[in-house]
Amino acid sequence: MKLNEHLRNHRTVFILLFILICLWGTALEAQVPSGGKKISDELLGLFFEDINYAADGGLYAEMVQNRSFEYDPTEQQGWNPFSFWEYMEPGYSYGRIGVETSDPVHENNPHYMVVDAEFIGNYEEHEGQSGVGIKNLGFDGMVVKAGDIYNFSVFLKQLSNAPVTLDISLQGTDGTVLAENKIQSTSKDWKKYTTNLVPSQSRDTTHLVILATTKGKFAMDVVSLFPEKTFKNRPNGLRLDMAQLLADMEPKFIRFPGGCLVHGDGLHNMYRWKNTIGPIEQRVEQRNIWGYHQTAGLGYFEYFQFCEDIGAKPVPVVPAGVSCQNSGGTWRIGGKGQQALPMDEMNEYIQEVLDLIEWANGPATSEWGSKRAAAGHPEPFNLEYVGIGNEDKMTPEFEERFTMLYQAVKQKHPEITVIGTVGPFLDGEDFEKGWEISNKLKLPMVDEHYYIEPDWYLGNQERYDTYDRKKAQVYLGEYASWGNKLYNAIAEAVHLTAIERNGDVVKMASYAPLLAKKGHTQWSTDMVFFDNTTLCPTPNFYVQKLFMKNSGDHYYENVVNFSKKDTTLAASTVMDSNTGDVILKMVNAGKAPKNMEVNLSKFKNRVSKATLTVLTGDPEAENTFDNPDNVVPVTEEYSVDKKFMYSAPAMSLSVIRIKTKT
Incomplete structure (x- = not known):
């Protein structure tokens, strides 16, 4: 009898709680006046692409350029494994350096430097440093602040019998030693060594110097220098001021790792997400489609982590089994154009996309979820969106491969919203064909892009007013008005009011490109320009920030x-x-x-x-x-x-x- 009374009492409490929750929900709804319409609550976000040195030398806080000696003349004329390194033998020392590939740290990272210190001069006799080694120039130099900690790491392998002592220092362009520490190679196998450097002075242009101060021969690879003060103090992290600037915008999502970067300059250059996770010495570096090097240090784990850190939903984009239609530079004579993965490779590639979802959302006990957990994130990232393709030419080869990918994801992961693509322009053949494919497959969302003069935005405020609400929603993944003057920004603001008005059919929108480094731009219209010391947000940035921080859902x-x-x-x-x-x-x-x-x-x-x-x-x-x-x-x-x-x-x-x- 007492047990029955106990159960009845608990049942009464549960019923009362349920009623209170319902009343609370009704009260919240009552606060929203009638006459409005529900719009997307994740309307405005960011699009990040590694263009204009946005990643290496930009958002990614690594200070050493060509840290793994993987630069290649196919990336830029004159580049080679020695690029941005200088040989040093101060104090009348002498020796030699070379780059080898016979026994690397990892097969994905084949090149490494060999240093043979044959004679070391006398430090006191020459009133300065003595040794044999190399100096890294960084990305237009290295900025250091007095009293801050900089974390140095390197892989070394002892090639001579006796250990070699290395002097690790930060030096000004005038040779002033700002910070200094020592490490000693001790292993005949590859081993990671670390130390900290704390500069005594602040300098805008500093170099990292690695000198063997005792005789011997050794190999080195993956030379890294990071400020300890990264965003959220994360190792292998992001430049603090830049990441904070983006976080302060309060974006609802981040699309990454790019647009054209994703499908790449030919099939060999497609962005493969699996090449960008795990220890940095195991990641695959390559030239990107914008004509410079990407270390993949800012990889999928770092993208997802940043999204989580700032409360933005991750929107990864994967190739649709075809390369960019501009592959090989089709704007020039001899370009190869769009290339498609052979059909006998598609099943493996489809599994690669499915593995991404498991890596992001699977339990730590799953095959790919365990790799996420091993990187320090046992909990799922709660991925909701996957973009397939970017501005692709709507060829039969594209349609066939996109369809295979979409159907595989839909069948295995119906909880994931797949975002399709309708080409690079706001109208035309690819746009029409892209929407035809979308309608045929009943896609939940498609990605529209357009870069156009500002006056267009003033004269086309009704663009989305007549879109069919029963068809795919729109993700306006890339747009800008060809300029960074205030007039451009205000024209974009006009467009954003129309985007909000049509927030029931436009699910998401993001300006592009996001970041551009001074002196290293491939694209003239960008949201934030920067150098090693200064961030220069454009008027376009402030329009985006004002809309993001003042968004609504009705x-x-x-x-x-x-x-x-x-x-x-x-x-x-x-x-x-x-x-x-x-x-x-x-x-x-x-x-x-x-x-x-x-x-x-x-x-x-x-x-x-x-x-x-x-x-x-x-x-x-x-x-x-x-x-x-x-x-x-x-x-x-x-x-x-x-x-x-x-x-x-x-x-x-x-x-x-x-x-x-x-």
């Missing part, structure tokens, strides 16, 4: 009113149901201030105190390395009434964020 029409005939004006109104905030975005791409009427009547619980953020200035204004803050948004307190008139400044994006009572 859209409302006719809150902001103005003449629809004036294509220089645009606006959107969204509500974030998590916070209850109402966000108005008003864009004026004209040359004079213009009025917009605001009616907040449907938002009953609003408060009058709000914030106003405005990005405005001369339409020709840009941010430069000399003046990176030339165009930046300004935020102030602002009061709103149920109805009010807002005067939008010329060439501006205005964001008004309004709290509501809970």
Whole structure:
């Protein structure tokens, strides 16, 4: 009897809890005014591609360039395994160096340096360093800060009988020793050695010097120098200031590792995710399609980890079994064009894509989940999206291979949303054929791309208004307006208001490209320019950040009113149901201030105190390395009434964020 009473009491508690949860959910829904429509809550994110030295020498914090002696003349004219290294024999020492491949650390990393220190001069006699070794110039030098810790590592193999003592130092261009430590080779087999360097001075241009200070012969490979202060202090991590800049945007997702980089410059150059995981000495380095070297140090594990660290969903993109249609440089005579994997290799490649999903989401006990766990992440990454293909030429070979991949993923992993592709342009033959394939296969989402002049964005605000909501959703994976002036950014802001209005059919959108290093750009329009010391966000960046940080999940029409005939004006109104905030975005791409009427009547619980953020200035204004803050948004307190008139400044994006009572 007591047991029955006990069960009844527990049942009563569960029922009451269930009722309270239902009432709480109903109350939350009641806070969202009627008359709006649900839109994507992951609308705006980032697209990362290793273009413009965005990875090595950029976001990836490795300071040593050509750390594994794998640079090759096929990548750039004049490059070789010695590139960005200089031979040194100070103090009247002498010896020799060479690159060999007979017994590497790992078969995926075949080249290594051999140093033979035949004679070491007297340090005291020559009032400076004595030894035989090499100096690395870094990526346009190395920036160090006084008192910070820099983690050095190298693989060594002893080739002479006696151990060799190595002096590891950071030196200024004038030869000043800023930090110094010693290691000694002790093994006839490859062994990893580590030490720390703490500079006594800050310098913008520093070199890493490795000198044998005793006689002997040894091999070295995978020479690495990392600041200890990486993003989230992760080993093999990301440049702190740059990663934090991206994290502060609050993107909902990150697409990686690229666009054209993915399907590659020929089949041999396709980006294969398995080559980018595991210890860095086992990863496969290669030339990328943009004509320089990628170490794969920033690989799939690091991409997924960064997404998790900043709360963004990972959106990996894999090749669709074909290479880029521009392979071999088809814009030049003699280019090979799109190449397709032989059909007898497709089953193996399909399994490679399925293995990616298991690596990301499988338990630590599974074959590929165990590799993720071994890297330090036993929990799944909770992958939801996989892109297959990028801007591909819609050939029969592409369609056949894409179909095989899509059906295999759909059958094995119905929980994964596959994103297809509809070519590189906003219309045309590939676009039409891509949508035809999508409709035939009933794809859940397709990836549209377009780079176009800013005036197009002003005149085509209705692009997605008539898209069929019963067909695939759209991921606008790459877009920009060919320029980094304020006018370009404001034109893109106009487009983003239309994207929000159509957030029920446009699921995601990301500007491209993201990063570009000064002096190393292959693409003129980028979101953030940088060098080793300075980040230069563009006006385009600030538009993206304002939209990302002020996104919502419900859209409302006719809150902001103005003449629809004036294509220089645009606006959107969204509500974030998590916070209850109402966000108005008003864009004026004209040359004079213009009025917009605001009616907040449907938002009953609003408060009058709000914030106003405005990005405005001369339409020709840009941010430069000399003046990176030339165009930046300004935020102030602002009061709103149920109805009010807002005067939008010329060439501006205005964001008004309004709290509501809970």
